[in-house]
Amino acid sequence: MHRQRWTKAFPLTVTRFCCCKLGYHFPHYMKACAMPTNKSKSPLDNVTQSDNQSDQDDEKPWRGILLFSVVASILLAVFYTFPKPSNRDRFHAPLASKFSADFKRISEERSLTGYTFSHSTRGIDRRSDLSLQEFYDVYDGKWPVLLTDVVTAWPASNWTSSDLIAKYGTQRVSIKAVDKDLDAAISQLLQMQLLSVEPQLRDIQPPTKQGSLSTAVSLTLPLERFRQHAHQPGRPTHWFYVEDELFIPMRPELKSQLWDSPFLKEDFFQVFPSSVRPWDAMLLWGTAFSRSSLHIDPYNWTGTNAVLSGRKRWKMFPPGQDHLLSVKDNQMSGFPLNCFKYNSPLDTFDPEDWQKLSGKIDSFEFDQLPGELLIIPPGWFHQAFNVEETLAVSGQLMNRNNYRIVLEEIMKTEVISRSSLPKNIDQMTVENQIKAVLSLLPQEVLDRGKSVTESVLRQMQHSSTEFENYL
Numbered sequence: 001m002h003r004q005r006w007t008k009a010f011p012l013t014v015t016r017f018c019c020c021k022l023g024y025h026f027p028h029y030m031k032a033c034a035m036p037t038n039k040s041k042s043p044l045d046n047v048t049q050s051d052n053q054s055d056q057d058d059e060k061p062w063r064g065i066l067l068f069s070v071v072a073s074i075l076l077a078v079f080y081t082f083p084k085p086s087n088r089d090r091f092h093a094p095l096a097s098k099f100s101a102d103f104k105r106i107s108e109e110r111s112l113t114g115y116t117f118s119h120s121t122r123g124i125d126r127r128s129d130l131s132l133q134e135f136y137d138v139y140d141g142k143w144p145v146l147l148t149d150v151v152t153a154w155p156a157s158n159w160t161s162s163d164l165i166a167k168y169g170t171q172r173v174s175i176k177a178v179d180k181d182l183d184a185a186i187s188q189l190l191q192m193q194l195l196s197v198e199p200q201l202r203d204i205q206p207p208t209k210q211g212s213l214s215t216a217v218s219l220t221l222p223l224e225r226f227r228q229h230a231h232q233p234g235r236p237t238h239w240f241y242v243e244d245e246l247f248i249p250m251r252p253e254l255k256s257q258l259w260d261s262p263f264l265k266e267d268f269f270q271v272f273p274s275s276v277r278p279w280d281a282m283l284l285w286g287t288a289f290s291r292s293s294l295h296i297d298p299y300n301w302t303g304t305n306a307v308l309s310g311r312k313r314w315k316m317f318p319p320g321q322d323h324l325l326s327v328k329d330n331q332m333s334g335f336p337l338n339c340f341k342y343n344s345p346l347d348t349f350d351p352e353d354w355q356k357l358s359g360k361i362d363s364f365e366f367d368q369l370p371g372e373l374l375i376i377p378p379g380w381f382h383q384a385f386n387v388e389e390t391l392a393v394s395g396q397l398m399n400r401n402n403y404r405i406v407l408e409e410i411m412k413t414e415v416i417s418r419s420s421l422p423k424n425i426d427q428m429t430v431e432n433q434i435k436a437v438l439s440l441l442p443q444e445v446l447d448r449g450k451s452v453t454e455s456v457l458r459q460m461q462h463s464s465t466e467f468e469n470y471l
C-alpha cells in the first residue's frame with residue numbers, strides 16, 4: 001500500500017513542481033536566449049528585475065534547463081521502470097477496514113511488461129510452459145487463461161465414461177434436467193413436491209419458456225441411468241447435466257487424481273475447518289446442449305475448470321457489467337459456510353436472451369478442449385455450454401491474489417464482526433490472517449456447515465423414482 005502511494009505520488013508531485021517552475025520560467029529563458037549575449041545582463045533579469053547578477057548567475061538559465069532535463073529524465077525512468085503494485089500489494093489491505101476490489105481496473109492493469117508473449121486483451125490465451133511469475137503477473141486474479149499442459153499430466157485425464165459407469169454406475173449423482181416433453185409432468189411433480197427446482201431459477205418472470213434453462217429441475221439418478229441419456233443426441237430443449245459437488249470429494253481415490261499443479265498449489269481454502277471448507281471438485285458430465293447458469297462463483301473465488309473429454313463453450317464477461325445482467329440481490333449459495341450468490345436469470349446460450357444482450361455487453365467466447373484447464377478470475381460473469389457430451393471437473397482457489405476478496409465475501413454475511421479481529425492481524429502472514437478470521441466463526445456456524453453436507457448426502461440417497469419413471 002505504502003509503496004503504491006510512493007511510486008505514484010512522489011514522481012507525480014516532483015514532476016508537477018518542475019513543470020510549474022518551467023512553465024513559469026521557460027518563456028523568459030527562451031526570450032533571453034534569443035537576445036544577443038549581454039554579459040552584463042542576466043536572462044533572468046526579466047523575471048527578477050535584479051541588475052546585480054554576477055557572470056556566474058548569467059549561466060543559470062542553461063543550468064536550470066539542464067537540471068530540469070536530468071531530473072525529468074530520472075523521474076520518467078523511475079516512473080516507468082519501478083515495478084507497478086502487484087495484486088498482492090493491492091489485496092494486502094488492512095483487514096480492520098472494509099475492502100472492495102475494482103475488478104474492472106484490476107483486469108485492465110495487468111503487468112504485461114517484461115514478457116515477450118503477445119497477451120490477448122480481447123479474448124483467451126492458450127498457454128503452455130507458463131512460468132508461475134507470469135501466471136501471477138498477467139492472468140491470476142485478472143484475466144482468464146487456458147493452460148494446455150496441466151490436465152494432461154493428471155491420471156484423471158484418462159477417465160472415460162465407460163470406466164466411471166463400470167465402477168460407479170449404480171451410485172446416485174445430482175442432475176439438472178431440462179426436457180420440453182416432460183415439462184407438464186415436471187409441473188405436476190413439482191406440485192406434488194416430489195421434485196425441487198433450482199432456487200435461483202424459480203424467480204424467472206412468466207411466461208417461462210418450455211424446455212429452457214429456467215425450467216431445469218434438480219434430481220438424483222444412478223449414474224448409469226444418466227448415461228442412457230448422455231448417449232442420445234441432445235436437443236436444445238432436452239438435456240441432462242450431472243452437476244455433483246460431493247461425488248468426487250467423497251471418493252478420495254478420484255480426488256487424488258486431480259489438481260496437481262504449481263498454479264493450484266497455493267490454496268488457502270485448505271486451512272478452512274473441514275466442516276466449512278467449500279467442496280472442491282464438482283463432477284460436471286453433461287449431454288450436448290447442457291449448460292451452467294450465468295454466474296460469478298461463490299465467495300467470488302478464482303474458478304478452475306478441467307475438461308477431460310468433449311468440448312465446452314464459454315461466454316466470459318469482463319467485470320463492471322453486472323448492471324446489465326439482471327442479477328438479483330440477496331441470493332445465498334447454501335454452501336456449508338454460507339455466502340452470497342451472484343447468478344443471473346439470463347441464459348446467454350438461448351438466442352432470445354442473447355439478443356437482449358448482444359451489442360450492449362462486452363464479452364468473448366471460446367471453446368475449451370480436452371486436457372485444457374481454464375482459470376476464471378474473480379469478478380468475471382461466465383456461462384458454460386457443452387457442445388457435445390462433455391466430462392469435466394471444476395474447483396476453486398483462494399490465493400495471494402484473491403484472499404481479501406474471499407474474506408470480504410465471508411464478512412459480508414456478518415458471521416464475523418470486524419471489531420473482534422486481533423489488533424495485530426495486519427502484521428500476520430496471509431495464512432495466519434485467514435486462520436485468525438476463521439477462528440472467530442461461531443460454533444453454530446461450524447455445526448451448520450457439518451449438517452449442510454450431511455443433509456446433501458442424505459438427499460442423494462432419496463430416490464426420485466416418480467420422476468425416473470418418466471425418463
Ligand SMILES: O=C(O)CCC(=O)C(=O)O
Pocket residue numbers: 282284291292297303305312382383384385392394395
Ligand atoms: O462447466 C460448467 O458447467 C461451469 C462450471 C462453473 O462455472 C463453475 O463451476 O463455477
